[in-house]
Amino acid sequence: MYKIKTFNQISSKxxxxxxxxxxxxxxxxxxxxxxxxxSHKLHNEVLDESVLAIARAGAGVNNVPxxxxxxxxxxxxxTPGANANAVKELVLAGMLLSSRGIKAGIDHVSTxxxxxxxxxxHKTLEAQKKQFAGSELKGKTLGIIGLGAIGSLxxxxxxxxxxxxxxxxxxxSIEAAWRLSSxxxxxxxxxxxxxxxxxxxxxxxxxxxxxxxxxxxxxSQAKRGMVLVNFARESIVDPEAVAKALDIGxxxxxxxxxxxxxxxxxxxxxxxxxxxxxxxxAEENCAMMAADQLMDFLENGNIxxxxxxxxxxxxxxxxxxxxxxxxxxxxxxxxxxxxLADHEVNVIDMVNKSRGDLAYNIIDVxxxxxxxxxxxxxxxxxxxxxxxIP
Numbered sequence: 001m002y003k004i005k006t007f008n009q010i011s012s013k014x015x016x017x018x019x020x021x022x023x024x025x026x027x028x029x030x031x032x033x034x035x036x037x038x039s040h041k042l043h044n045e046v047l048d049e050s051v052l053a054i055a056r057a058g059a060g061v062n063n064v065p066x067x068x069x070x071x072x073x074x075x076x077x078x079t080p081g082a083n084a085n086a087v088k089e090l091v092l093a094g095m096l097l098s099s100r101g102i103k104a105g106i107d108h109v110s111t112x113x114x115x116x117x118x119x120x121x122h123k124t125l126e127a128q129k130k131q132f133a134g135s136e137l138k139g140k141t142l143g144i145i146g147l148g149a150i151g152s153l154x155x156x157x158x159x160x161x162x163x164x165x166x167x168x169x170x171x172x173s174i175e176a177a178w179r180l181s182s183x184x185x186x187x188x189x190x191x192x193x194x195x196x197x198x199x200x201x202x203x204x205x206x207x208x209x210x211x212x213x214x215x216x217x218x219x220s221q222a223k224r225g226m227v228l229v230n231f232a233r234e235s236i237v238d239p240e241a242v243a244k245a246l247d248i249g250x251x252x253x254x255x256x257x258x259x260x261x262x263x264x265x266x267x268x269x270x271x272x273x274x275x276x277x278x279x280x281x282a283e284e285n286c287a288m289m290a291a292d293q294l295m296d297f298l299e300n301g302n303i304x305x306x307x308x309x310x311x312x313x314x315x316x317x318x319x320x321x322x323x324x325x326x327x328x329x330x331x332x333x334x335x336x337x338x339x340l341a342d343h344e345v346n347v348i349d350m351v352n353k354s355r356g357d358l359a360y361n362i363i364d365v366x367x368x369x370x371x372x373x374x375x376x377x378x379x380x381x382x383x384x385x386x387x388x389i390p
Contacts, residue, residue, distance in 0.1 A: 002298050003050075005032035007040035010057060011280075014287020018295065034294050038286075039063055047074065052387070053297050055290035058083060058277060059150075060233060061307050062206050070308045070358055073325040073385030077293045077305050081149035082285035083277035087231050088153040090276050091201050092161075094255035095142075097270050098199075098227045101132030104267070108132070138162035143197030145190060145213075146204035146232065147172055152179045154201055159183050168193045169204075191221040199227045206233035216241040225252045231276040234258035301362050301389055310353040314362045319348050321364050324377055324386040328359040332382050339376045340365065 004018060004025040014036075018025050025036075031050040035042070041063045042054070054064055055077040069076050097103050108128070115121045142158045144151045147169040155165045159181055167180070168187040187193035190213070194200060200222075204210045214228070215238040222228075228251055230237050239260040245251040246268050254263070259271035277286070289305075296302045301323040302313045309325070326332045333352055340347060340363070350363040368388075378386045 002034070003029045003032040004294065005029040005035050007035065007037035007042075010036055010038065011284045011287035013284045014057065014291045017288055017291035022299075023295075033298060036287075036290055036294065037063075038283075047072070052385075053077065053294055055079075055294045057283070057286035057290040060206055062233070066308050071384070075297060075303060075309050076307050077290060077297075077303075078307055079286045079289040079293075080305055082289045083279075083282035084150040084153050086279040086282035087150050087203075087276045088157055090257070090272070091154050091229055091231055092157060094229050094231070094270065094272075095137060095199055095201075095227065098229075098253040098255050099137060099140075100134035102134075103270065105129070105132035137199075140164070140198040141166060141196060143168070143187070143193040143200040144184075145169070145193065145200065145202050147180055147184075148176055148203060151201075151203035152176060152181075154203065155184050156181060163199075166193050166197055190218060194218060194222040194226070197223060197226060199229060201229040202232045202236055204232055204236060206235045210236050212236070212238040212241075214238065214242070216244065219245040219250055222250050224250055226250070227253045227255065230254070230256040230258065234260070239263065299389070303360065308355070309358055309360050310355040312351055312353050312360050312362060314349060314351045314364065317348055317364050319364055319366045320368060321362060321389040322374070322377070322386065323389060324361050324363075325384045326359050326361070326380075327382040327384065328354045328357050329382050332359065332380065333361060335380045336361070336363070336377050336383070339373065339380070343368070343373050343376070345373060 002023050004023055006025060006027050015025055031048055033050060034053045034055065035051060036055050036057065038057050043065050051074055053075040054069060056064060057079055059078055059080050061076060061078050064076055066076050112121060112124065115124060138161060141164040144155055144165060144167045147167045155167060158165050165183065166185045166187050168190050213236055219241055239262045242251065242254050243262050246254060253268050253270065255270045257272050257274050257276045259273065263269040263271055293304055300316055301321055303309055304311055324336065345368050346366045348364040348366060352359065352361045374386055374388050377383060
C-alpha cells in the first residue's frame with residue numbers, strides 16, 4: 001500500500017487516478033511515500049524519510065526545496081504542458097486587451113448609466129467610440145522568450161492570427177524544437193528580439209538565471225511602444241524598470257498575471273490575479289498528469305518530467321527491480337554490480353542516466369532471496385537512496 005500526502009485542493013479527477021486497492025491518499029497521511037501539491041510551500045516543512053517523490057500539479061516548482069530534495073534522493077516532478085492551453089488563451093486575451101481599447105471602452109460605458117434614452121446612448125457612443133478603436137494583431141510581430149510547451153502553443157496561435165513570430169530560447173530542447181513551427185524566426189539573443197517586436201510574451205521558468213531578466217538594460221533595447229506580456233512568473237520582470245519604461249513610452253502597455261504595488265492606478269498596466277492556469281480543465285490536467293507520474297515512479301521506478309533527475313524509463317520484465325540514486329561520480333554503478341555479483345544475483349536488464357551531479361539507475365534482476373543485498377547497496381559510498389520494487 002502506497003501513501004500519498006496531499007496539500008492544497010487537488011482536482012478529484014487527479015485523485016481518482018490512484019486505485020484504492022494500492023493507494024491511501026489524504027492530507028494527513030503519516031509516513032507518506034510521496035507528496036502531491038499545487039502552491040503549498042514546502043521550504044519550511046520537514047520531509048519524512050519515507051518520502052520518495054514530490055509532484056507539483058503545475059509547471060513552476062519554486063515552492064519546493066529542489067536542492068534539498070536532490071541531496072536526499074527525492075525525485076521532484078512537475079507537469080509541463082498540462083496547463084499550456086489555459087495560459088495560451090489568456091495570452092491572447094492579454095494581447096487583445098492591450099491593443100483594442102476593450103477595457104477602457106467597457107469602463108467608459110459603465111460611466112454612462114445616467115443616459116436613460118437608448119437612442120441618445122447609441123448616438124453618444126457612436127460619437128465617442130473612435131477613442132477606443134485600437135489596432136489589429138494581424139501583421140504585427142510577436143516575440144516569444146521561452147519556446148517550451150506554452151511558448152510553442154502561443155507561437156502557433158499567433159501565426160494562425162496572421163502575426164509574425166520571433167522566438168528566443170537558449171535552452172531549447174530537441175523535443176521542443178521539433179514541436180516548433182518552421183515559420184518562427186529565431187533571434188540570436190534576447191536584445192535582438194526586443195528590438196524588433198511589437199509584442200513580447202514571456203514563457204521561461206523562475207530560476208536564478210531568469211531573475212529580473214527583463215530589467216532596465218533589456219528594456220532600453222526594446223522597440224518603442226512595445227507591449228510586454230508576462231504570464232510566466234513575477235520574478236522574471238523588474239517592476240521598477242517596467243514602470244519607468246512605461247513612463248517614458250518605451251513600453252505602451254504591460255500585461256501581467258502578477259500585480260505589484262508599483263502598478264496601482266496605472267491605465268497602461270493590465271494586471272490579473274494569477275489566473276493563467278486556473279481553469280477547471282488546467283487543474284484537472286495537471287492533477288491527472290502528476291498522479292500518473294507518481295504511480296509510474298512508485299510502481300516501476302520510471303521518471304518523466306522531473307526537474308532534478310533525468311527522464312528514465314525501462315519496460316518491466318519478470319523478476320524484481322532495484323532503484324538507486326547516487327552522486328554522479330565514477331565507480332558507483334560498478335560497485336553496485338559487484339555487490340550483486342557477490343550475492344550471486346543475476347542482472348536481466350538495466351539503465352543508468354545522469355543529470356548534473358545526480359545519477360539514477362534501474363536494474364532488473366532475477367528474484368532475490370537475500371535481504372542483505374539492498375542494505376549492502378545502501379552502504380556504498382555516494383549512494384543516496386535505494387529501494388526494491390517486487
